[in-house]
Amino acid sequence: MAKIDQPFDNYAAEQGGIPRAAYVLTGCIGVIGSNSLVLGPIAPEVAQSLGAGVPAVMMASAAFGLGTAASALFLARHVDRLGARRVLRLVMALLAAAMLLSAAAPVVSALIAAQLVAGIASGVALPAIYASAAAIAPPGRESRTIGVVLTGWTLSMIAGVSLSAVLADFIHWRAVYVAVALLSVVAIAGLSLLPHGREQAAGAAPSPFAALAITGVKPLLLACGAFMAAFYGVYGYLGAHLHNDLGEPVSANGLVALVYGLGFGGAAFLDGFADRVGARRLMPIAFMAVAAVYLLFALTGDSFAAVLVMVFLWGLFNHFGLNLLIMRLTAIDPSQRGTIMGLNSAVTYLAVFVGTSSFGPLYANHGFAAVAFVAMALTLVAALAGAFR
Numbered sequence: 001m002a003k004i005d006q007p008f009d010n011y012a013a014e015q016g017g018i019p020r021a022a023y024v025l026t027g028c029i030g031v032i033g034s035n036s037l038v039l040g041p042i043a044p045e046v047a048q049s050l051g052a053g054v055p056a057v058m059m060a061s062a063a064f065g066l067g068t069a070a071s072a073l074f075l076a077r078h079v080d081r082l083g084a085r086r087v088l089r090l091v092m093a094l095l096a097a098a099m100l101l102s103a104a105a106p107v108v109s110a111l112i113a114a115q116l117v118a119g120i121a122s123g124v125a126l127p128a129i130y131a132s133a134a135a136i137a138p139p140g141r142e143s144r145t146i147g148v149v150l151t152g153w154t155l156s157m158i159a160g161v162s163l164s165a166v167l168a169d170f171i172h173w174r175a176v177y178v179a180v181a182l183l184s185v186v187a188i189a190g191l192s193l194l195p196h197g198r199e200q201a202a203g204a205a206p207s208p209f210a211a212l213a214i215t216g217v218k219p220l221l222l223a224c225g226a227f228m229a230a231f232y233g234v235y236g237y238l239g240a241h242l243h244n245d246l247g248e249p250v251s252a253n254g255l256v257a258l259v260y261g262l263g264f265g266g267a268a269f270l271d272g273f274a275d276r277v278g279a280r281r282l283m284p285i286a287f288m289a290v291a292a293v294y295l296l297f298a299l300t301g302d303s304f305a306a307v308l309v310m311v312f313l314w315g316l317f318n319h320f321g322l323n324l325l326i327m328r329l330t331a332i333d334p335s336q337r338g339t340i341m342g343l344n345s346a347v348t349y350l351a352v353f354v355g356t357s358s359f360g361p362l363y364a365n366h367g368f369a370a371v372a373f374v375a376m377a378l379t380l381v382a383a384l385a386g387a388f389r
Helices: 006-015 020-050 054-074 078-082 084-104 108-136 142-170 173-192 217-245 252-277 279-300 304-332 334-366 368-386
Strands: none
Touching: 020 054, 020 084, 020 108, 020 142, 020 173, 054 108, 054 334, 078 084, 078 108, 078 334, 084 108, 084 173, 108 142, 108 304, 108 334, 142 173, 142 252, 142 304, 217 252, 217 279, 217 304, 217 334, 217 368, 252 304, 279 304, 279 368, 304 334, 304 368, 334 368
16 A cells, blocks of 8 residues: 655655644644633633523533544544645645534534534544655654644643633624634645645555554553543642632633643644654653653642643643654554544544543542652553554
């Protein structure tokens, strides 16, 4: 099977540095991340507008996660057959339509349905973005290129969440989704400027379950699941810890998100180190560094200042861990990058569910320190799995 989008590689090599296409992919990540994060801050206004409770509104977020996991597992494999560029344009257009449907939703059920569609689009888009990032990376600059693309999550966390609150306050919550729809259109325009890749020949798309048989895939997916379950378990209850246990105002959560985003984005400047040392050697070390942060959370989590320091380091090391994980997964079989990254996204969103649901009783019964200790153990499991040759 031929490598997908081979001309992208040539284009990247001609640039000598980070290809311009990487910044277009960064914007796509930013759009997807913004939609996935904005509902939480504006949920009270959405609930009041639609005459429903906040838990009912947040079912739209659950529908988004379900749609993302299902499409990543069953539809992302078509990226390898149709080509990442073509697929990205289609699913980003679908995402824009889902945002307009969300903005126009007259009742909660319509919002849930629209977000399910957004999840289906995102579940295909994310693997296509990661596969494209690996394909366009110049030799020796894989980590830096993927790191630039990953900063889209920082943009969505810092700019997306902050601006959504402003739009909801000064205009209306529906304006938030209109804005994300417009950004999706801008992203589609950017994708149209990318060089055309040679699309895969028509044929049966590879099975995601067959991709599990490829040597090295299962240990890295185990590492992904443990790493992400730990992250979402801690992130999901850190805000409750700050407010209920430390007595901090709800606005402190915004500061925490900002500090985490600064750490996550700042790590992009150090990605060249990963290119020099190698992903396989560094990934277990990065995961162990994250485990150390969770240990410090457990030991110093009763101080808000210490929490802020830990959150910055958390973002820094999480960036490295995620970057190195994607590098290793996309390098296993370039002809099945879309399928393998679809498995990665499916495991990630399954970990979202597992982390948030299982860590809730743990926090309620034993406190935040117990949450941090369990997250540390899971991350050490990820480090062991990541050490697999």
